[in-house]
Amino acid sequence: MKTKILVANRGEIAIRIIRAIQELNCEAVAVYETPDRDSSHIRTADEAVWIGHGPRCDYLNIDKVIAAAQKSGAAAIHPGYGFLAENADFARACEKAGIIFIGPPSDVIDNLGNKVTARRIMAEAGIPMVPGTQNLKAGNEGLQEAVEFGRKYGYPIMLKATAGGGGRGIRKIEQEKDLKDHYAMARAEANAAFGDDSVYLEKAVVRPKHIEVQIIADKKGSTIHLGTRDCSIQRRNQKLVEIAPAFQLTPEQQEAISQTAVKAAKAAGYFNAGTVEFLYDSDGKFYFMEINTRLQVEHTVSEMITGIDIVRTQIKLALGKDLSIRQEDVQLRGHAVEMRINAEDPKNNFMPEGGKTVHVYRSPGGYGIRLDGFCYQGFTIPQVYDSLLVKMTVFGWSWNETVDRLRRSLNNFVISGPKTTIPFYLNLINDPDFQAGKFDTSFLETHEYLFDYEEDSSEVNKLAKLIAEIHCKGGNAYAA
Template identity: 50%
Template sequence: MFKKVLIANRGEIAVRIIRACREAGILTVAVYSDIDKEALHTQLADEAVCIGPAKSQDSYLNTTNIISACVLTGADAIHPGFGFLSENAKFAKMCKECNIKFIGPDYTSIELMGNKAEARKLMKEAGVPVVPGFEGTIYNEDHGIRIAKDIGYPVMIKASAGGGGKGIRVAFNEKEFRVGFNTAKAEAKACFGDDTLYIEKFVQRPRHIEFQILADSYGNVIHLGERECSLQRKNQKVLEEAPSTFLTEKLRREMGEIAKKAAKACHYENAGTIEFLVDKDCNYYFMEMNTRIQVEHPITEMITGIDIVREQLKIASGETLLIKQKDIVLKGHAIECRINAEDPTKEFMPCPGKITELHVPGGMGIRIDSAIYCGYKIPHCYDSMIAKLISFGKDRNEAIIKMKRALGEFAIGGVKTNIDYQYSILETEEFLKGEYDTSFLGEMKVKNNA
C-alpha cells in the first residue's frame, strides 16, 4: 500500500479521499490555490502545498506544479478525484513517466475512452449496443448536415472529448443543426481544447442509467449495480438514486454483464462508470465511460457496503480484487441530493459568499459529504456544488422520507442554495412513482419559495 498520497483536487471529494487514506493508514498531501488556503481539505491533510492562483488553469490544472508538489513532499501516488485532471490522459502519462502512481486507469484507457467517437467504435466492435450514429470525422457544417439527414432528425451533436454536459446540442431540423453545430464546436474548443464533434440519434425522453465497475490489473472485473441519474438540468445531474426503479432484475443482470464487457474491451483498471441511455421499451445504448470516481459514488457504497475509494487505493497499489460478482448484493435504497450554492429562482445563478450559519442534518441513514463549515467563504471561481446529502433506507419510500427530513434540517446561512428545490422534487408525483426521465426537470417549474 502507498505511504503517502497527494490529492490533486479540492472540496468535498478531496475530503472524501483524505478520509479513505487516513482509514488505510496512508499519509496525505493536499494541494490548494491561493483562494483555497482556508479550505477544509488543506486542514485535514497531513501536509498542504499551494500550487498557484485561484484560476483553475493556474492551479488545479497546472500539471507541472502538481507533479512538483508530489516530488517535494515525497508522495508516491496521486489521486485526481473527479473533474480537473481526472480524465486527462497526458497527466496520467506524465505521472507514469515520473514514477508516480496515478490512482485511476492507465493513460491509454483514458485516451481511448475520452474520445467519444473512438469509444463508440470500440464498443460497437465489442458487441456493446450503441446509439445509431456516425463514428467518423465530421469535416464541416455541411458534411454534418448530410450525416444528420442520413441518421434522421432529431440528432445530438456531441464533443468527442466532452464530459460534464458540455459541448452538446440537440437539433430537430437543419436550421437548428447549423446553430447547434457551431455553438457545440466553439464550446468544445473552449472547454476541452478540442473542437472535434460526432453525431448520433437523439433518443427522446430516455432514462440515464449508469453501472459502477471495479477492475484490477489481473483481468478481474465486477459491477456494483446501477445508479439512476435521469434527474438532470441542462445535462447536469441534480439528484441520483440507487437502484433504479425502472430496471427489472433480468435487465439489471444483462446490462451489468454488458458493462463488464465494455470495461474489458478497453483493458480497464480501477473504478469507472459505464453510462447508458435506456428508452421506454427497455432498449439500452452505451453512451460513454467515465474513467474516474463519480460524484454520485456514495449511493452505490450505501447499497453495497463497499468503500469504492478504498478499493481504488488497493487496486492502484497492485492488489488483486478480492470481491467477486456473486458477493455483490444490493440492499435497501439510497438517494443523493447535490446541494449547490445557487439561486433556483434566478436561473440557478451561482451564489458564492460567506457561510454565516450552518446546521447539518444527522441521524440513522443520513450521510453528508462536504467541505463547508461556518465562516467558510465559497469561492466564485469553481463549481457551485458545496455538499452531497445522502439518505439510505430499507426501501425507496424510507429513503425518501429520510431525505425529506434531512433536507428540512439542513440550514445554510449567508448564501442561497437549492435545498428547497431538491425538496420540491421529492414531492412531485412523478418522482414518488419513479416515473421520470431526463426531460423531467427541464419541464418542472421552480416553486416561488425555492
C-alpha cells in the same frame, strides 16, 4: 515510513479521498490555490502544498502538481473528479515521473476520452449503441455529412464534442434549419473547452433515462459491477439527483445492463474504478453512451447499497493489490439517493452564489444519513470553483422510507447566507411523479412548477434566517 498519497483536487472530494488514505494508514497530501487557503480539505490532510495563486489554473497545471508530489515525497496521486481526473497527459506525466496514478492507464483514458474511438471499441465488442457518426470533417464537408445524417435518421439529433465530458460540448438539434449555426458554434465551443474542435453526431433518444453502472477492475482483468444508478434528473446536462439502484427496471433488466457494463469495461482493457453510462428508452432498450474513467460524484449511492468502499478499493488496486471482491460477494440492498446541495439559485437558472458567506450551518443526521462536504459556518464560498457545498446521501430499506428520510433531512438542513438547492429539493421529493419513480432526462423541463416555492419553506430555515440577521447586526446569537 508511511506511504504518502497526494490528492490532486479540492473541496468535498479531496476530503473524501483523504479519509480513505488515512484509514489505510497512509499519509495524505493536499494541494491548494490561494482562493482555497481557508478550505477544510487543507486542515483534514496530513500536510498541504501551495501550488499557486490560481484560480483554477494551478489545479490544472500538470507540472505543478507533479512537482508538489515530488516535493512531498508522495508515491501516488489520486485525481478525484474534474480538473485532471480524465486527462491522459496527466496520467502519462505520473507514469513518466514514477508516480502511481490512481486510475486507469493513460492509453485507456485516451481511447475512452475520445468518444468516437470509444464507440468503435464498443461496436467491435457488440455493445448496443445509438446510431452515430465518426468525427465530422472540417468546414462545409462536415456540415454536409451532418445534414445527410439528419435526413437519414430523423430529428432530433445530438451534436457532441469528441473530447467532451461532464455534460459539456453537447447540443440538441431539433430541425435541419438549425444545424448550420449550431455546427459552427459547437466546433468553436469544443475547441475553447477541450483544445479540440472535433465533433460527431448521434441520433437523439427522446426522453430517455440516464442509467449508469459502477464497475471495478484489477490489473489481471477481474471485473465486477456494483449495480446501477439512475442519474436522469439533471440541469444543463449535469446531474442533480442520483439514485441507486436505478428505478423501475426489472431484475432482468438490471442484470442485463450491468453485465453489458462489465463486457464494455473488459473490451476497453479497463483497470481501477469507472462508470459505464447508458441511455435507456421507453421501450426498455439501452444504448452505450460513454465510460467515465474516474471516480464519479455519485459513487456514494453505490457504496450505500453495497457496503463497498470504492475509494479505498481504488487505492489498494493502484498500489498493487488484486480485487478481493467477487461478483457473488456484491449484495445490493435497499435504496440510496444523493442530492447535491449546491450554492445556487434554482429559480434563476441555477445561478451560482459564489462570494457569499455561510452565516448559519446546521446539518441533519441520524440513521441512514451520509454527508460529504467541506462547508462550515463562517465559510465564504469562492466565486471561482464549482458551487457544490455538500453531498447528502440518504439510505432506506424501501423507496418510501428513503423519501421520508430525505424529507426529514432536507427540512433539518440549515444553510443561511447563500441560496441553495434545498428548497427546490423539498418541492421535488413531494412531487407524485418523483415518488413514483417516473422521471427521465426531461424531468425538469416538464415539471417547471417545481421552481415555484417559498425560499425559506421550513420553520427551521425561517429561524436560521432570523438568527443570521441578528448575527450580522452584531448580536450574540448562535445556531442551536
